[in-house]
Amino acid sequence: MAKIILDNIAHTYEPNASNPIFALKEMSLSWADGGRYALLGPSGCGKTTMLNIMSGLVNPSHGKVFFDEREVTSMITEERNIAQVFQFPVIYGTMTVFENLAFPLKCRQFPEDQIERKVKEVAEILNLQDYLNNRAKGLTADQKQLISLGRGLVREDVAAILMDEPLTVIDPDLKFRLRRKLKEINDKYKTTLIYVTHDQNEAMTFADNIIVMDQGEVVQAGSPKDLFERPQTTFVGYFIGSPAMNLYKCSASSKNEISIGVNSFKVQTNINNFKSENLKLGIRSEYITVENEHSDNSLEADVIEVEDFGNYKLITASFDSFKIKAKVKRELDIPSEKVILKLPAEHCCIYEDNKLI
């Protein structure tokens, strides 16, 4: 196990091109030993490239990789002692489940009794104990993915287990149980887990720390709470949360006040020194409340739609030419035409050039 440090890492798949496109733009990042991370971002944002750089499948065109103090940038994959699980199950079709799980230990010449003990232990965790003598090829897709996962778990000394959207092929119920199992494994063995996903719920429920990426850049790293409450960019605000953050182009009217069309709102951000014309107000639909009377920071909106999701209601309304979404308690009666919505100042985030002020 080790702390993984990416030092000024950048990567392009066309290093000799005159104007190369970077799959990963220059960044420095460190992953604490024993941490539980989620790497979140849309498809093609560089998540897999980052994982492959850590595992050694890709040599970064710029920068260095360290495991603790040891530089591993040019070290080959098999020497890095990393486990990686891919999106689709990769099994050794000619081997049995036992042989599949034992393979990483056999490659590292562990003694037979230790291999047997460890394989049985991992098979138990993954509910594969009844299939140990079966051919891996004949199992279902989720069982095959469990085998892939198991091959990562049999080695206790791995620097980290990197998982590239590993639960895509697994049914929702098992997905939930597996995520919990992974958390247990992380708690028990203190193995660093890095989990790549484009599903924010998966990231939020799994990780202590989430790294959000977009277009080859890390746009924010922090706890699920940080990401939800104080998104550092409008992209994070839009990408994290369901529904996405309400974002409106606005202008500053005084030190702590902004206006959207004819409506003015107090904010807790000092916006005196802003330079750009590109100013936006962002607020989560969870923090918008329905009021009976007008007060500070309230606005009157026309109700377009009220959706009942069972545990909450989602109001879609419009004011001026903008749309606003508010998530409210299910028990609340929503007027059918006009509604007064309040945007609490403490939850209003102001973005200048799409970055949080």
Add this chain to the structure above:
Amino acid sequence: MPKLYTFLKYFFVVLWACFVIAPFLWAISTSFKDFNSVTGGATYIPWLQFEPTLDGWSVLFKPGSQGGINIIGPYFNSIFVTLTASLISIVLGTLAAYALSRYTFKAGIVKNNDITFFFISQRIMPPVVLSIPFFIFLSSLGLLDSLAGLILVYIVLLMPIAVWIMVDFFNRVPREIDETALIDGCNPFQAFFKVVLPNSVPGMLVAGLFCIIFGWIDFFFAFILTFTKVQLLPVKIVALNSSITPWWSLSAAALVSVAPLIIVAFIVERYLSKGNLSGALK
């Protein structure tokens, strides 16, 4: 509708089966006939319509001094040359194909696809173009009229087939399998031999089947590059022909020579289905 579909399906399958099996039945029947039975109009049922005889078959095993051609030696020569050349072609072809599928080669404008095409282009050339170079080449090595010489030439002819089939096979094998093996602790060679190769057996069997077919049926090079010391089956069978075409012994020879291919095809047939070729790993 489904009943009609099933009926039509079986009707065409039976029709096709008859079409495929009829020449074999005809050859079997002819191989047990004599001159009079063959030339005296179409007959089908032995003992009732014609008197079966083993003359056609015995010619194949009698020595030349007794008017036969004795195919036993050439038969084993053919088996030895075809199997050895196919095996070497598969081994070398699989290694070449893996490299072409997984690594990027670049020499000027020549890239992986061009190298693969270069291999296949060897089969595009008419054999007659190669006959003189091969003749001079084997002659200078002292390998004319020898099994080793034939094996060498057949490897050149069969390896493109192996490379072509295996490149396509490896391209359909996800790279993640190699990467997983590396992550699990293999070096690139171990990843290939321990993980990729065992999973590639279906592809290799299919490539092997094609190599065996093309090696077994070759007449041209066996005829040009051998004389008296070494003879292969196709060349020997041609020696049967005379002013009166001996249909009975030609039929027997045809059956004997096609038998190994049928056996190999039956063994490899289940690997020919697409699912087995592509789904070996996932």
